[in-house]
Amino acid sequence: MSRNLKLAAALREHGFTQQELAERLNAVQCRRTGRYGTLSDKSIRRWLSGECGWPHARQRDALMEVFKCPVEDLGFVPRRRRRSSRAPEEPVNRRTFIGATAGVTAVALPSSAAAATVVGMSDARRLEEQLAALNAVNDTQGGHRALELAALKGAEACRETLTHSATQRVRARIYAVAAQFASAAAWSCIDTGDLVQASRYGQSSLTLAGLSGDGATQVAAWNTVSFVAVQQGNPSESLAALKAALTSAEARRDPFYASLLHASAACDHATRAERQAALRRLGRAADALARAQTKARPSWAQSYGPGEMHTLTAKVHLTLGDPASAEYAAHHALTTIPPALRRNRGFATMRLAFAQLHQGERELAMATAGTAYGIARELPDPGRLNTMLADFRAAAR
Known part of the structure; x- marks a missing residue:
């Protein structure tokens, strides 16, 4: 046995x-x-x-x-029947009949079974691999129209897959992938400045994340909705979305997600001129990230880490009118953000340029902004980075 x-x-x-x-x-x-x-x-x-x-x-x-x-x-493995030496040979007609019916059964079963394709974990993993490839492009190049269309195609592939038979566990996993594809489309639209579409994709991501029941995916969806609200100039709505995400079981269980959400919330408090609340959130973000374990997480979360947290810290200090602290955080960001994450390095470089400019170091700030301009020229659609460069030129004048 x-x-x-x-x-x-x-x-x-x-x-x-x-x-x-x-x-x-x-x-x-x-x-x-x-x-x-x-x-x-x-x-x-x-x-x-x-x-x-x-x-x-x-x-x-x-x-x-x-x-x-x-x-x-x-x-x-079929059982082998013992044949008695004294047993009479079966009539030819009976053997023929049994062989014929067995042949009919063997043909009929596949035709009836083919009516409903079964979807398994390998299908979910294949979709996750496609999603990871898109997120890698987003992390290195930023969002653009082709990436948005690819993300929409991925979400549609998930919906098509869900029309077939699958266990609840497999369906939940594919819903999670579909939600993350929708988030990827939203972030592409944020980079290209199409906030109307970004909002639609963000809400779609939130719905699909709810259907998945996956905590990390729900955190991703709330974070997407929050950032769309920021770009639309509504920090109160952004803060509400982040607070909803922070109450989730996943954010309470994994300090990594708590750090991401606290750092984003700090930016919203700073925009609302809530200095003490913003600084408290930064402290919580740093403490949570220090407690986070190194382990496998979804591909959408790969761009967050110490470097991105320092970039958000620089943004908070700039908003609160503390350029010296912002410069310190931006330098730390540039020493920790991986070289492959060109877009994120561009954002950190611009935070540094603004911090230098606000301290009266105009020539140094111009040189730093020039580095960010070089990064922008390498990106397919440097929408947000170009906006920061335009704001810098206006401030420098």
Whole structure:
């Protein structure tokens, strides 16, 4: 007796627990025979352990419908019947009839099974890989129209995938990917200045994140909605979105997300001239990030870290009228932001240029802004960075 590794792999691929598979198979048997099946999680464990190597016929039919493959591909081995030497040979006609009906069954099952494609974890992982590639482009090049269209195409692929049969676990994971695609489209529109579309995509992301039930995705959606509100000049609405995200279980469980949300909230408090609240939020962001463990997180979160937190700190101090502290934070940002994140380095460079300008170091500030201008020329659509450069030129005059 050996463990059925093929069946175990099929369960992982489709996201089934043992109880979920038993319930799905019982439901298939009920639809076919009018009687609910008698399988339980104990039955599935017997299959997995190899104690039962060949299920009953009705169970085999249900397995083929659920997994869309022969039961032999699931690691089951037909029993070998012992033939008595004294048993009479079966008539030719009977053997022919049995062979013919078996052939009909083998042909009919795939045709009925093909009516409903089963989506598994491998489909969700494939969509996540596409999302990660888009987020990598966004982190290095910033948002642009082609990236927006690619993100919309990814979200549509998720919706198409969800029209097929899948377990609740797989569906939740694909909803999470769809929400993150919508967020990626929103951030592209923020960079290109299309705030109307950015708002629509942000709300779509929020809806899909709710359907996913995934805490990290919900944090991403609230953060997107918050930043759209900032760009629309509504810090109060942005702060409300961030506070909603901070009450989530994910933000309470993982200090990394709490740090991101506190740092963003500090910017909103600074815009509202709430100095003490802004500084308190910065302190919480730094403390939370220091407690955050290094572990795998969704691709949308890869651009946040000490460098981005220092950039937001510089933004807060500039808004509060403390350019010396802003310069200190901007220098720290530029020493910690990875070179590949060109857009983020451009933002940090402009924070440094503004801090130098507000301290009367005009020539040094102009040289720093020139570095940011060089970065902007490398980006496909440096919308936000160009806006910062225009504001700098106006302030320098």
